[in-house]
Amino acid sequence: MVTAGARARAERAARERLVTSLLRELDPPVTRDGDALGLTLPAGTLGVTLLHRSPTGHHRLAEAVTLDGRPATHDEVVTAVLETVGEGEPVDHLAAIVADSVARTARYLDAPAAPTGDRTRDAEQAVRYGHPFHPTPKSAEGLGDDDLTAWAPELGASFVLHHLALRDDVVLADGAPLTPPAAVAPHVPAGWTALPVHPYQARVLARDPTLALLEAEGAARRLGPLGDPVWPTSSVRTVVDTVTGASWKLPLRARLTHFVRTTPPEHARRALDAARVVAHLPALPPGFGVISDLGFATLDPAVGGDRLAADLTVIARAPFPPGSPRVLAAVLEDGPAGEDPPLLADMRAAGDVHAWLRRWLAVSLVPMLHVFGSAGLGFEAHPQNTLVVTDDDGWPTACRVRDLEGAHLRRDRLPAGLPADSPLVYTREEAWQRLRYHAVTNHLALLVAVLGRHTVGEEPLWATVAEVLGEVRDPAARPWAAELRHAPTLPAKAHLRSWAAGRGEDPIYVEVPNPIAAAGWRMPA
Template sequence: MNEVLARAAARQRLLNALVRETGGQLAVSGGWARIPLPSIGESLVVAVVYHSDFGHHAYGEQLYREGPRGRRPVGHEEFVALVADELAARGGGAKEAFCDQVANSVARSARYLGHRRAARPTRPHEITRCAEQSLLLGHPFHPTPKSAEGFADHELARYAPELGAAFQLHYLAVAPEIVLQERVADGAWIPAEVEEKARIELRTDQHDHLLLPMHPWQAGYLARKPAFADLVERGQAVPLGPVGAQVYATSSVRTTCDPGFETSWKLPLHVRITNFVRNNPVEHVRRAADASRVVAAAARRWRHDGFEVLLETGYRTIDPAVVGDLAADLSVLFRRNPGPGTAPRVLAALLEDRLDGRAPALLDLVAEAGPLSFDHVAEWLRRYLRISLGPLLAVFTEDGISFEAHVQNSLLHTEGGWPVRFYVRDMEGTSVSRERAEVGALDDNSPLLYSDAESWMRLRYHVLTNHVGHLVHVLGRYTGIGERRLWAVVGEFLRTCPGRYAAELLASPTLPAKANLLSRFAERGERPLYVDVRNPLVETR
């Protein structure tokens, strides 16, 4: 049964990505959609259970292939192969690898769906952890949202957040002369009990060594690297093994959190998760540090109640000038945790379909705050936009800072079901307008700096297409109000926002969308393609 559900989720994602990235609109007649496959002169035919104004369509259980010889059912593997053939006909790519990655993602999802979840959490840190570890199906427009190449099947239970993974971090003590680090904000990086244990384990002449946390899987991976063995042999790196309290894996798999500590750790992990290997190249950690520095300076001027940025307080790694091929696999970003007593939930988990027939978890919160009438849902949405879209847009308008505030980088804290605090995280994805930002001490060649047009494009995708588009879909579909009426609420809110960027959102006929399917097939994970989609704000104006 779990395999059937996982395949259905994959089929919906593949179909919606295919329509968005190659056709633009879903043509529906009599409850059926025909999705052309021009390369073979046929079509995929499927019943449409829900037709979305913004591409989040839902489909019936059976898919058909229709051509000159009539219509016949299509099984899962044949469907994936047909999609791969169509993509290959449009410009090449790795068909076999793509099909394998889809199969990997489906198998992972099926296993996650079979995992028995813990009882409903009540304590704040348990609520946050539950959300981080309940994203079982992943991005609604990604062909392989749960693929992970590197973890063996038997390792998933230890490391997959979807299976409730928790473990001790390993630590490495590193001689200070080979450490590269930068601190851009206050906050402890290493728990005091870990520091104390390390001093006991280290020789007296090693007490100045600095500590690097490591994911346990990564520790095993590095132990097999000759360059790492050389560092250990010379005494410049001392593996301390597992130390400290247990941490849990968050939705990104390689970021870990100890809810009792003020800092979480974005760790390198030499595993290909969805599009690319999740290590931390030095350029990336410097970019995150630059972003935190710029954001911290600008935030002194902000007056955005309920809006908070979880800064990266700095990074630590091996100096690439000393051991260049190890730096990306040892670089650690240190990130602020939300304050104690709050219970923020990652938005992606709140929006994900629950395959037991219940509406997504977001509806539980909206219903907790009041009846699911249009007036109530519209007010809930307005309050949400005041602490999320409003500040995100104002920060770009006033400071030229564009956050990568997609639904997996966005956290929501509620009280009585009402949205009261919004957090954005992961400074590595931040971009800053070269033309408008006050960058201060930043180097002119900082990877943080983009043209104003590209920074604006990134913000429109992450915040409008990915984030607000998904939120409006869930609210509109599962309350029965409809997406279009709630897009009108978003439009009304934007008309209260000053500046040319809010006006442009209301007037532009299109919004950018990341072409995850085309990019995945073409192996362009770090240089993704984009397509234009219709802007529902214009249609509801």
């Protein structure tokens, strides 16, 4: 049983996500009396109070909520919001998934992972609330309570991976060979490839008839649990070897948020194609770097079919770089007992929030605009894919992006040697939409909301963003900086509607006001 305080914090966070998502995605009729809002919904008038108003929708709400003027229970608020969405799965089913996410969040808040002394690992295992605009950021359909104890990063888990050996003639691979750790290599026959397998996935595969047939034919061998322990990152399915630092992105046939986290070979090819583009770029801008994906291996779909290939695809990732990088999502979250976000300590040590933000933009957004303008390559740089490096005085010195499975390349900048049908390639408009959403609407808006809420307010910080973009002189980045500075809107994923409609792979987008433009118009062009 979790404590009442942890449960209350988890429920409040869930209500906040549901209400702010509703405001962003469906724009219900709203009456306002100071900080009190009345949302006209099919269930009645939902009354909420703003503790902090955010121009990008990252509002903070008071705990008390009313429905038609009377106090509303947590479950009534959930149902009222889900009934308003009015599409997709039945409301009671969706409400059950929300409840599951809340229960897991409460557990993580009640028993947070103990610090290990490794700043990178401690941050990776401290994302306890999750995406601020997702209705079920910590749902994990398929994983039970005991599974969380064994495998959840939020609880400080570490465990030993299982391994599956495949005869090389049935393997589909690209990039650097998947080299087994020293403790595993003696168990792998010559002419075979060993795939690391998450213990949960090993349980799933134990019931797979196609894999059993391949074993009977002598093309596959289960090697069981082998090697040194690994620890999971904030993504749950990416793991890091405790001894070597090697990292693998593993498939999980479990629905985390609204995706089943398997990896079709096409997604792995996108990551490797992006890695090749990165490898052939001129020197990246100072302070900006990419944690690249190195290679992948899986069962050839021609042998075992698409589903089993997706259940086995392993992507090897470069180790974390020096400097104790921390995942941005973790350092922007409130602590488990309501403490200030960890990044606030760095900013306060530096002493000037505007100067701190300028330094961060210089190693993050501005370099990403340069790479997009010069090479046509964009990164899925949302807070869970972005790492921040700070010096001893709290100043940001480097930004690292990861997970090239979500990268995107403009078709008009196709480099020599990359096939036009690569899954990395998008139209110019699609690629720009993805970059703006991940790097600005998702990443930068959360950063500014957190810094602004605790210091000078968000609007002055967006004015600093507009100033920085107006100062860009790099010819590759300048046109994109100008567009960001003046476009009236930004794209945002409608996570609530997409989740309810089962559209994880084909999300709905909405347009939201661009706070950079709102600040920029008040300044000289």
